[in-house]
Amino acid sequence: MCAKVYSFAESVEVANSVGKHILKLQKSAIASSDSFKIALSGGSLGNVLKKALIDNTSIASEVQWDKWEVYFSDERLVPLDHPDSNYGLFNELVLKNLPSGTKHPSLHVIDESLLTGKDGQAAGADSDKDKQIAEAYAASLPQDAKFDLILLGCGPDGHTCSLFPGHKLLNERDQLIAYISDSPKLPPRRITFTFPVLERATAIAFVAEGAGKAAILKDIFGDESSKLPSKLVNDISGVEVSWFVDNSAVEGVRVITSKY
Numbered sequence: 210m211c212a213k214v215y216s217f218a219e220s221v222e223v224a225n226s227v228g229k230h231i232l233k234l235q236k237s238a239i240a241s242s243d244s245f246k247i248a249l250s251g252g253s254l255g256n257v258l259k260k261a262l263i264d265n266t267s268i269a270s271e272v273q274w275d276k277w278e279v280y281f282s283d284e285r286l287v288p289l290d291h292p293d294s295n296y297g298l299f300n301e302l303v304l305k306n307l308p309s310g311t312k313h314p315s316l317h318v319i320d321e322s323l324l325t326g327k328d329g330q331a332a333g334a335d336s337d338k339d340k341q342i343a344e345a346y347a348a349s350l351p352q353d354a355k356f357d358l359i360l361l362g363c364g365p366d367g368h369t370c371s372l373f374p375g376h377k378l379l380n381e382r383d384q385l386i387a388y389i390s391d392s393p394k395l396p397p398r399r400i401t402f403t404f405p406v407l408e409r410a411t412a413i414a415f416v417a418e419g420a421g422k423a424a425i426l427k428d429i430f431g432d433e434s435s436k437l438p439s440k441l442v443n444d445i446s447g448v449e450v451s452w453f454v455d456n457s458a459v460e461g462v463r464v465i466t467s468k469y
């Protein structure tokens with residue numbers, strides 16, 4: 210495992226370093242393909258992106274939004290304006306705060322018309338519809354499902370995307386996007402990138418902050434035999450994997466950290 214870990218005392222430093230990393234990868238992607246294909250996660254990453262891409266005006270001025278192709282590494286099967294939507298979080302925290310006149314990125318979101326039931330959550334999960342949503346999202350992926358950067362979170366249980374510890378989707382090799390109807394974290398119905406997509410990325414960056422993440426990071430970085438989803442991402446060969454963390458998240462974790 211050779212993931213690089215960047216650690217900082219303050220949350221704002223974590224965010225600024227994530228912002229600089231995004232700019233570095235944006236630059237090389239635009240130079241080679243005139244577009245930046247990035248996948249975002251939900252959860253705590255939303256606030257990090259706001260601090261990096263909106264509040265830090267120096268970073269914000271260098272973001273070439275019109276060249277961005279934005280995808281979501283996982284999405285909850287709820288309407289896009291629902292508080293649980295990962296797109297909705299990015300929209301509220303980042304897109305709605307872009308200065309007026311900014312050309313927005315191209316956004317790749319789930320097909321809302323396929324959602325069923327109250328608030329998009331069917332009383333009984335409609336697996337046919339959820340499968341269709343996953344297939345439609347897979348069809349919208351970039352050529353060869355290759356991302357310049359995938360930004361991930363790591364849950365306190367070690368999950369990433371909507372790939373949960375011990376879940377059968379960890380072994381999914383045929384589908385690029387899979388649906389899950391039994392997510393242990395609510396809401397239960399979601400779609401998610403699978404390992405074949407993560408393995409094709411140029412770069413993957415995790416963001417994890419707070420003492421609540423320290424116990425799982427000990428397993429991820431300290432137990433070579435761990436099968437936690439985030440550890441399995443660290444083990445992917447040929448992909449540059451980085452972690453942006455605060456000092457409390459790596460308190461007691463045996464790992465060499467650097468400044469970005």
Ligand SMILES: O=C1O[C@H](COP(=O)(O)O)[C@@H](O)[C@H](O)[C@H]1O
Nearest residue numbers: 250251252253254362363364370
């Ligand atoms: O449910 C989810 O959780 C993970 C981790 O979230 P965090 O708040 O612990 O950072 C997130 O990366 C994923 O996109 C989301 O759907």
